[in-house]
Amino acid sequence: MDQDLTDFTKCLQILQKKIEKKGLQIDMIVTLGGLGGRFDQIMASVETLFHAANITPFPVIVIQECSLIYLLQPGKHKLHVDTGLEGAWCGLIPIGNPCESVTTTGLKWNLTNQVLKFGTLVSTSNTYDGSGIVTIETDKPLLWTMAIKR
Numbered sequence: 001m002d003q004d005l006t007d008f009t010k011c012l013q014i015l016q017k018k019i020e021k022k023g024l025q026i027d028m029i030v031t032l033g034g035l036g037g038r039f040d041q042i043m044a045s046v047e048t049l050f051h052a053a054n055i056t057p058f059p060v061i062v063i064q065e066c067s068l069i070y071l072l073q074p075g076k077h078k079l080h081v082d083t084g085l086e087g088a089w090c091g092l093i094p095i096g097n098p099c100e101s102v103t104t105t106g107l108k109w110n111l112t113n114q115v116l117k118f119g120t121l122v123s124t125s126n127t128y129d130g131s132g133i134v135t136i137e138t139d140k141p142l143l144w145t146m147a148i149k150r
Contacts, residue, residue: 070144077135099140
C-alpha cells in the first residue's frame with residue numbers, strides 16, 4: 001500500500017473494491033469519526049475527500065459528534081435541510097483552491113457569484129432561512145459543513 005495515502009483513503013479504496021466485487025447497491029458512504037483530536041488528522045480527513053472523487057462514484061460524508069462535512073464537486077447541488085437532524089449552523093469552506101463563483105439559496109446569508117478564498121471570505125457560522133432546501137452552485141470543489149443534532 002502507498003504510504004503517501006492516509007489510512008482513511010486506503011480504506012475507501014478497499015471499500016470500493018468490495019462494493020464492486022459484491023455488486024452492492026448503495027447511495028453514499030458515511031464515515032463516523034475523523035473530525036476530532038489532532039488538527040493535522042482532521043485536515044487529512046478533508047484531504048481524503050478530494051481523493052474520494054477518484055476512488056468512488058458515491059458521495060462520502062464524514063460525521064463526528066455534532067459536525068458533518070461533505071466535499072461538493074463543481075456544479076449545482078440541492079441539499080435537503082429539513083430532516084430534523086440539522087443543528088443551527090452551517091458553512092462553506094474553499095479548501096484546496098479559491099472558489100471564484102459561489103451562489104447559494106436557502107441560507108440566512110446567501111452568496112451571489114461570490115469569491116470564497118482564505119484571506120478574503122470564508123462562509124462560516126451561517127444558518128438556514130427556514131425553506132428546508134439549500135442550493136449551492138460552485139465552480140471549484142467546496143467543503144460543506146453543518147451542525148447535526150446528537
